[in-house]
Amino acid sequence: xxxxxxxxxxxxxxxxxxxxxxxxxxxxxxxxxxxxxxxxxxxxxxxxxxxxxxxxxxxxxxxxxxxxxxxxxxxxxxxxxxxxxxxxxxxxxxxxxxxxxxxxxxxxxxxxxxxxxxxxxxxxxxxxxxxxxxxxxxxxxxxxxxxxxxxxxxxxxxxxxxxxxxxxxxxxxxxxxxxxxxxxxxxxxxxxxxxxxxxxxxxxxxxxxxxxxxxxxxxxxx
Numbered sequence: 455x456x457x458x459x460x461x462x463x464x465x466x467x468x469x470x471x472x473x474x475x476x477x478x479x480x481x482x483x484x485x486x487x488x489x490x491x492x493x494x495x496x497x498x499x500x501x502x503x504x505x506x507x508x509x510x511x512x513x514x515x516x517x518x519x520x521x522x523x524x525x526x527x528x529x530x531x532x533x534x535x536x537x538x539x540x541x542x543x544x545x546x547x548x549x550x551x552x553x554x555x556x557x558x559x560x561x562x563x564x565x566x567x568x569x570x571x572x573x574x575x576x577x578x579x580x581x582x583x584x585x586x587x588x589x590x591x592x593x594x595x596x597x598x599x600x601x602x603x604x605x606x607x608x609x610x611x612x613x614x615x616x617x618x619x620x621x622x623x624x625x626x627x628x629x630x631x632x633x634x635x636x637x638x639x640x641x642x643x644x645x646x647x648x649x650x651x652x653x654x655x656x657x658x659x660x661x662x663x664x665x666x667x668x669x670x671x672x673x674x675x676x
Contacts (some may be wrong), residue, residue, distance in 0.1 A: 477595070480596070499538065501601055520622075521641075539604065544565075550603075552565050553568060554566060575618055598627060
């Protein structure tokens with residue numbers, strides 16, 4: 455607006471009045487959660503899904519920074535599981551980031567966005583790339599308030615994308631010691647759809663999730 459002198463300027467600093475817009479928009483999702491519908495969805499989880507649900511939510515409540523990989527083939531209701539966890543945590547006032555590789559998949563996640571959009575991952579990614587979010591930005595403040603990150607379609611992401619996000623979170627949380635800055639992370643996908651093939655790669659290069667607890671979801675549906 456500063457380039458258009460004839461346009462009237464606002465006399466109110468809306469950012470100071472309403473605070474961080476990313477946090478404000480996320481908190482609006484809490485009011486939209488139907489508690490009865492959420493309870494019904496949790497009751498629909500099968501035994502293995504419910505065990506995984508409790509494991510993740512308890513880890514998030516303890517703030518122990520655990521990392522999980524949700525291993526399930528297509529049709530095992532991983533998205534349903536993600537949304538149940540996200541809604542349950544958001545109902546308690548927590549901030550949950552739900553991201554996916556593709557825009558189509560992110561549409562099925564409540565409050566979902568692409569990983570590239572959320573974390574500003576560079577398109578031309580290298581082993582030394584960094585995400586373009588400064589610590590002083592509203593986005594960084596929003597991410598720092600998150601207690602859980604759910605990231606779907608991870609096997610289809612290049613490992614450099616995940617490593618760039620790891621560096622970003624360690625910087626934002628000011629925690630270089632723990633992976634992803636110590637926040638609880640749930641990654642998921644199906645390696646049966648995209649095999650982790652790296653030409654001439656060793657085990658250390660391929661086994662990106664060696665420090666993750668593996669949660670398998672049964673293909674049994676209700």
